Amino acid sequence: MRMNELGTLRETVQALRERDYPDLPTDLVDKILDIEAGNVEDRGRARDLVTRAVNDHLQDEMSS
């Protein structure tokens, strides 16, 4: 019974991203949602992973 189907949540975030924040990278938004969904009981670990995801994305962006 894990939260492995984000369904409406992903659609909501995606719709907002496309409508109001077209510059935001889809991959990063999806990754943050997956991290949160997979670690709902472990907030500290989720925060670390979100930080790392943003850092990795920025690094890729700067090096490209």
Next chain:
Amino acid sequence: MRYLELTIENFRVFGGEQTLRFPEPPGVIIVYGMNGKGKTSLLNAFRWVWTGTARHRGNRQVPDERLINREALTAAGTDPATCRVHLRFETDGVAWDLTRTLTSQGGSLSKDVTLLRDGVALTASDTTRRLAELMPRDIEQFFMFDGELLDQYEKLVDDDAAAGAMLRDSIERILGVPVVVNAERDVRGLAESAARAIAEAAKRSTRTRELGQALEQTQTRAAAHRSNRDAEDARITELEAELRAIEELQASQQNKIELLARRDEKRSQVARLRQQLDEARDRFGQAFATSWRGVLVEPVTAAVDSLEETLVEDQELLANATVAAVLSATYRDNGQEACPACDTPLDEEHRAHLTKVIDMEGGEQIEVIRDRVQTTAERVRTLRKIIDEQARVEVSTHESAYRRAQIQVEDAAEELAALEEQLKDVGEGDELSGLAARRDQVTLALAKSRDIRDVEERNRAEAADRVERLRKQIQSTGGGDADEATVRREQLTRDLATLFDRAVVEYRDRLRESVQESASSLFRSMRAESDFRKLVINDRYGLRILDSKGQIVEDRSAGYEHLVALSLLGALQECSPISGPIVMDSPFGRLDPDHVRRVVGQLNALADQVFLLVHEGEIDRWEAQDQLRSRLLAQYELRRLSAYNTRIEELSS
């Protein structure tokens, strides 16, 4: 998720080891049991194996020391006594074995929980993490509940009830709202740290130093207000939990008062039945003492028949003799000249014959015959008494009356013992007046905390606006000393935080709309009143009924409250990313037979696997069979062997 098998060993009223296997296709499993036979204990077996907590009606926790079956505990003496619940289930092709045990020895208790994934045991920390994922604590109430939980849903439409606020949080939990709320908090944290890097960079440049310092100070102020707001949020959560606990205690105290009244009534009933039993025992004893007479009935009846024949003959003889005596006296009186009957003068021949006959019939013979008649009649009376008494004294009738009285006493005594047990579990608790005073205090503290939280949030928002203005000023003056990566990070995280912030609001709105639509559809299929058109949802997921004129139905019946609650539960399952089997204990108490039939017809809309724990008064066994047909997978009955031992027996369809 699908349950495959449940094994219960010495848990609550279930003595020994008992296993229930659940058929594979989706459908309904019904367990019948009268009150006090173990339905709540069976619901608690599911609850306990998942969470390690069992609850009474009224939501009070069952103390651990009361989980082990009483008879098993007594039988163990000084040896260890253990209760165990084992649940086999599967999720997406993965087989799970969850076992929870509690052992009592020498007054101390030890607990253990093991989880096997595809036959491989998980470590203790992995077990805890997996259990939290498979059945999160604050949402288990949507999968295992009783009629009292359905009552709580009414509080969702009551703005003042703490239970309503707690329930709203749990509903959001099952709907997955925390995922987006947590994401928003995490990226907000990143955005604040990126903004502090911008302030640092601004301070390093002479052109933007002052702006950088102002930005840093405002950021610090905004962070302090945010921290205060979060602290107040935490305090509000605590106070809401306390208020909910008080409300539950109040309900439980009320329950205790009702239990005490029922206990007293049951005690009187037991005393009355015991007296009736004593009387029945006496009657049976007396009947039994004369039961030997039964073997004499046949010969005595034959003897009576024969004696009665003799008696009739003798009575005839006596009558004849008496008439003859009268005639004889008359004959003598008239000097033997005329007939004593018709007074006709007699000739010599007739006179001689008549003298002879009268001498034969009369005289001393009358006394002999009369004595014989009296003796025979007396014997007939004595013997008939034996037959008549035997007819009255039906030993078997008295015996069955005695046995019936015994069963009535045993049943009532068992019910009394169950009530005494429930009263022990309820405990002493606080007095209702004390609870009311504490409730008032907590309500006041809660209102104060909410005010403080609102003030902190307003101050934080003002500081955040000022941060935004200062940031723009710094940007317009060249951005200070910030490098491209710092600027990009600040922009990216700020946009992410705003995105998730808005997503929380929009996601909640969408969910509410989905829940409203889904619940309305279920409600329409279950309600009998066609004027009730749909359900409308409020911010707390409370549902109100809308009639055909678009008016809110203000005074809905208790039965409709439950119908709305069941509609909400079904909608939550449909709209939630989490789904699983539902175990319901006595959910139909408030519904009339027509609505029970309608709800039973919709059970599979609530979940793929539904376990219904009911008494036959709530739902008719044959009607359920007829209505569910192939969707009815199995039926069980709870059969109580003693006050502390119930067997679960499968019923043949």
